Amino acid sequence: MLKIYNSLSKEKETFSPIRPGHVGMYVCGPTVYSNLHLGNLRTFMSFDMIFRYLLHLGYKVRYVRNITDVGHLVGDIDDGEDKIAKKARLEQLEPMEVVQRYTVDLHDILNRFNLLPPSIEPTATGHIIEQINVIQKIIDNGYAYESNGSVYFDLAKYNQDYEYGVLSHRKLEDMVGNSRKLSGQSDKHNEHDFAMWKRANSKQLMRWPSPWGDGFPGWHTECTTMSTKYLGEKFDIHGGGMDLKFPHHECEIAQGVAYTGNAPVNYWIHANLLTLNGKKMAKSSGNNILPGEILSGASPFLSKAYSSSVIRFLMMQTHYRSIMDFSDDAIFAADKGYNRLMKSVETLQKLEAGGMSTLDILPWRNNCYEAMNDDFNTPILISQLFEAVNFINLLKNKSASLIATDLDLFTRLMSGFVYDVLGLGKTSEINEGHNEKLDGTINLLIEMRNSARADHNYVVSDQIRDGLEMLGIQLNDAKEGTTFSY
Ligand code: AMP
Ligand code: ZN
Numbered sequence: 278m279l280k281i282y283n284s285l286s287k288e289k290e291t292f293s294p295i296r297p298g299h300v301g302m303y304v305c306g307p308t309v310y311s312n313l314h315l316g317n318l319r320t321f322m323s324f325d326m327i328f329r330y331l332l333h334l335g336y337k338v339r340y341v342r343n344i345t346d347v348g349h350l351v352g353d354i355d356d357g358e359d360k361i362a363k364k365a366r367l368e369q370l371e372p373m374e375v376v377q378r379y380t381v382d383l384h385d386i387l388n389r390f391n392l393l394p395p396s397i398e399p400t401a402t403g404h405i406i407e408q409i410n411v412i413q414k415i416i417d418n419g420y421a422y423e424s425n426g427s428v429y430f431d432l433a434k435y436n437q438d439y440e441y442g443v444l445s446h447r448k449l450e451d452m453v454g455n456s457r458k459l460s461g462q463s464d465k466h467n468e469h470d471f472a473m474w475k476r477a478n479s480k481q482l483m484r485w486p487s488p489w490g491d492g493f494p495g496w497h498t499e500c501t502t503m504s505t506k507y508l509g510e511k512f513d514i515h516g517g518g519m520d521l522k523f524p525h526h527e528c529e530i531a532q533g534v535a536y537t538g539n540a541p542v543n544y545w546i547h548a549n550l551l552t553l554n555g556k557k558m559a560k561s562s563g564n565n566i567l568p569g570e571i572l573s574g575a576s577p578f579l580s581k582a583y584s585s586s587v588i589r590f591l592m593m594q595t596h597y598r599s600i601m602d603f604s605d606d607a608i609f610a611a612d613k614g615y616n617r618l619m620k621s622v623e624t625l626q627k628l629e630a631g632g633m634s635t636l637d638i639l640p641w642r643n644n645c646y647e648a649m650n651d652d653f654n655t656p657i658l659i660s661q662l663f664e665a666v667n668f669i670n671l672l673k674n675k676s677a678s679l680i681a682t683d684l685d686l687f688t689r690l691m692s693g694f695v696y697d698v699l700g701l702g703k704t705s706e707i708n709e710g711h712n713e714k715l716d717g718t719i720n721l722l723i724e725m726r727n728s729a730r731a732d733h734n735y736v737v738s739d740q741i742r743d744g745l746e747m748l749g750i751q752l753n754d755a756k757e758g759t760t761f762s763y
Contacts, residue, residue: 279334281514282598282652284522284545285444289652294513295543300331300338301512303504303542305521306398308345309379310360313386314565315588315603316551316558320518322589323548323597325392325700327516330649333698341507342395344383346376346402347483348475348496353524355465355472359493362483372483376402386568390585391700397507401499405485408494408502411536412473420535424464426476426490430531432469439534444545445523471528473498497528501536504529515542519549552602553578566603567762573716575753575760580605582716583612586701590615593655593699614663619702621666622695624673625688631678636668638679638687645694658694665691719750723759726752 279292294300304324307317324342331338350357358366365372387394401408412428415421421430432441436449452469472495477484484491494502504512510533517526526545533541551558558565566576574582591611595601641664648657668687671677679687695701722741729737742752745761753760 279650280652281544281546283543284547285542290544292544294336295511298335298337300336300514301508302328302331302338302340302514302516303500303508303512304340304342304395304515305500305517305525306343306345307379307383308349308360309376309383310364311379311560312382312567312569314558314560315553315568315571316565317518318386318390318568318588319551319592319601320548321387321392322390322592322700324516324546326593326597326655326698327514327546327653328393328395329698329700330653333693339397339508340395341397341399341504343500343503344376344380344398344400345496345499346380346400347372348401348494348499350496353496355475355495359483362481365482376400389572390568390589393700399503399507401494401503402483404499404502404506405494407506408498409474409487411498411502411505411532412494413488415473415532415535418535420531421473422466423489424466426492427464427472428474428489429465429470430473430528430535431466432471432531433467435531435535439531441531442527443540444527444530447523447527471495471497471524473532497525497532500525501529501532501541505533505536505541510537511539511541511543513542514544514546516546516548519547522547548597549600552600554604555602558603570762571608573760573762575762578603578605580609583608586619587612587615589699589701590618590659593701594659596652596654596656598652615701618659618662618666618695621669622691622702625669625691628669628672628679628684630681630684632680634679634683635677636671636679636683638668638683638690641665641668642686642690645690649698655699658699662691662694719745719761723752723761727759 280289281292282288283290302324304321307313321342328338328340346361347359349360351360351363361372361375364370364375368375412421415430416423416428420435421428432449435441441449449469474487474489474492474494476489477491477493481493483493485493504515515526515529530540530542533539553564553566556562556564566578568588570576570579571583571588572585587608591608592601594611641661644664645658645661648654648661651657665687668677672679722745726738726741729735729741745752751762753762
């Protein structure tokens with residue numbers, strides 16, 4: 278029986294979906310204003326593993342992961358500039374050019390790291406009318422108010438009728454006591470009320486007409502709107518990174534309750550952060566590695582390039598609820614472990630059945646399922662897979678044997694856990710074959726560029742560098758030589 282740690286109760290609970298055999302799962306997707314870093318990838322990979330395991334168990338899963346293309350403001354506060362609008366302003370692009378560029382990058386990276394596509398990938402800008410309808414209903418229900426062209430959620434009113442803070446276990450009274458007072462100019466009645474709709478100023482490019490004037494929707498509102506649209510007013514699983522628990526998910530719960538009168542989600546799952554040198558990996562701080570840099574090795578934090586499966590293997594060695602610190606040593610060790618496991622899986626596929634079974638596969642199978650059913654414990658599953666490597670060695674050197682049906686079961690279980698649940702090998706191997714060729718071609722061009730520079734033929738050397746850049750491949754010249762990233 279599958280048990281899931283629910284952030285709401287802070288306990289592992291037996292999973293019981295609303296509709297037997299079906300699972301509705303919503304995960305907050307990225308804000309597409311910059312490249313995905315390895316921390317973001319870890320969160321999406323954790324939910325990919327959960328999606329894969331639910332499918333493996335035979336559930337029919339509708340997995341919705343949104344794309345935030347408006348409404349997420351700098352600093353996660355109501356008065357900041359929209360992250361996408363800011364990027365567009367700095368780069369003199371249309372906001373939708375920013376969105377397009379980073380959505381393409383997102384899909385490319387997630388595909389290269391073998392994440393399954395979600396069932397639905399809705400965008401905030403594609404659901405403006407639905408968001409306006411949700412906001413209007415919440416105003417009608419008495420839990421939001423219009424003020425100077427913006428609409429705010431009325432937390433004080435909500436907290437009178439329900440309880441705010443059930444997920445993060447914070448009390449509104451304490452928050453109010455600890456916060457700065459409202460400045461005279463604020464449109465809000467209370468400091469902690471949050472924006473569901475913001476009035477657009479005259480320079481704002483991203484704006485839509487609404488009953489309250491031209492404006493744009495708030496970040497929390499898009500997730501409430503798109504999750505209920507595709508999964509219903511109450512659904513099974515809602516996930517995201519740990520840092521979204523408060524205020525984003527707390528506000529989603531309040532909106533859901535204010536909208537329908539009931540809590541919107543049964544199981545809240547939060548994936549923990551990836552740190553680099555002990556500090557949170559973040560887009561803004563420079564303390565990050567891009568997934569593409571893992572594949573090319575072009576990062577000061579790495580001594581060489583690694584395949585996408587090795588990073589998957591490394592990430593699956595840590596439980597999704599634990600903080601994971603990335604280091605060059607850790608990925609180096611994971612590379613060795615991964616190769617040992619995959620060689621063994623290949624060997625298993627070539628083994629021949631014996632006349633009798635001297636190994637009992639069933640207790641091992643139970644251990645694997647017990648690990649995964651215990652809140653998706655992939656590190657324990659991996660230790661069981663290495664137990665299987667020992668079995669395979671015994672079978673290979675004829676110290677043990679399995680009859681055909683047992684060998685077939687063993688092979689299917691190994692493939693199921695390694696390829697389908699953990700998402701290692703297979704598809705990504707194909708991708709990596711393609712990358713190897715591309716990487717070889719780029720290295721050849723770098724050599725040609727070096728020769729051209731040695732001959733003072735800067736027209737050709739610049740042509741190579743600029744041509745590669747047009748294709749999204751950056752060359753980085755350093756004392757030790759030229760590296761590349763894409
Ligand atoms: P963002 O695009 O910043 O909204 O982030 C997309 C997802 O990545 C969210 O679920 C975040 O919680 C998650 N995330 C951001 N930084 C990290 C990190 N360092 N480690 C793991 N997940 C992260
Ligand atoms: Zn969200």
